[in-house]
Amino acid sequence: MSTTRHLVNRQRRLAHAESARTATEVPSRRGRRIANSAPAEEGSVSEAGPVHAGARPARGRLPARSRPSGVRSTAAPRPARSPGALRRLLSVRAPVALCVLVVLLGAFGAFALSRAGSLRSDPAARNVALTDPGRTSEVKGQTEKAVAALFSYNYADTAAADKAASTLLTGKAVQQHHDMLAAVRAQAKEQKLVLTTTTTESGVEMIDGSRARVLVYADQSSTRTAGKKPETTYAAAMFAVDVVRQGGGTWRISGIDTFGQGS
The missing domain is CATH 3.10.450.230 (VirB8 protein)
Structure with a gap:
């Protein structure tokens, strides 16, 4: 009777140890499959050997830097100027533009006066026979x-x-x-x-x-x-x-x- 009970307990212990071993081996094999299926990073080492920089990527996959033209850039958009900033910019540029305009008008006035003086001093302009x-x-x-x-x-x-x-x-x-x-x-x-x-x-x-x-x-x-x-x-x-x-x-x-x- 004691011998039979001893055998039964032994079989239970063996079955429990077998189930525990199986439970630990399955996740380990699943992790190895995921690691093998993932693309090797540039410069990393895989089972087939090291992947050198500039190596041709796996067929069917595009590297990040060769993104198609239709894909939007992830760069942050340039922020638009606020109305206050535009008003400050215009308030600075308006006096400068007025100064430039005044200088141009002054230069034109000086040129017109000199030109009128030269015309009045021209003998042909003083010739009354042409005008009277x-x-x-x-x-x-x-x-x-x-x-x-x-x-x-x-x-x-x-x-x-x-x-x-x-x-x-x-x-x-x-x-x-x-x-x-x-x-x-x-x-x-x-x-x-x-x-x-x-x-x-x-x-x-x-x-x-x-x-x-x-x-x-x-x-x-x-x-x-x-x-x-x-x-x-x-x-x-x-x-x-x-x-x-x-x-x-x-x-x-x-x-x-x-x-x-x-x-």
């Missing part, structure tokens, strides 16, 4: 009449030529006119000479205050009546005259320029 048609017409008309009177001469009425010379000439033009008509005066009585000058065209080159310069085109006819038959010759003349405005609004010829053609 009334004054230009006045100079043109009086000069044409003066040229016609001064360069016309009649042997039978020399007083008209003398009067024109005394009232329409001034300055060096007095002697220039006398030299130009010296030959006509010398031959006029003997040949019964009549010289007629007609201004065909004139142009005012410049008017500067009380001085002006006029380019004159004229036709001249010279008739000699001393012979049995009158003889008439014709000629064209081109010259420039300088005129000055004197008392009473009369423009007098102060200089005669024949461009080197002589008298």
Whole structure:
């Protein structure tokens, strides 16, 4: 009886020890399977040997650094500026922008003043002949009449030529006119000479205050009546005259320029 009970107790102890051993071995094998199935980290050692850095990852898996373009980045978004920060930024930049604008406007004003001064000092800008048609017409008309009177001469009425010379000439033009008509005066009585000058065209080159310069085109006819038959010759003349405005609004010829053609 005691022997039978002893055997039964022994079998119970063996069964209990077997069940305890089985319970400890199952979790150990399960942990080894999980460890073998997990990918080896870079530089770690696995059962197949060490995994070196830069080794090609297992097929079907993507490394973390080769993330597809569609995957969102995990970087934190840049925080937006608050309205208060924007107002402070604008309050700092606005005075700077105004200072720059003031400097630019000042530079432009200085440039405009210098440019206006240069234009006023330019002789072309002072030329009234380009800007005052009334004054230009006045100079043109009086000069044409003066040229016609001064360069016309009649042997039978020399007083008209003398009067024109005394009232329409001034300055060096007095002697220039006398030299130009010296030959006509010398031959006029003997040949019964009549010289007629007609201004065909004139142009005012410049008017500067009380001085002006006029380019004159004229036709001249010279008739000699001393012979049995009158003889008439014709000629064209081109010259420039300088005129000055004197008392009473009369423009007098102060200089005669024949461009080197002589008298």
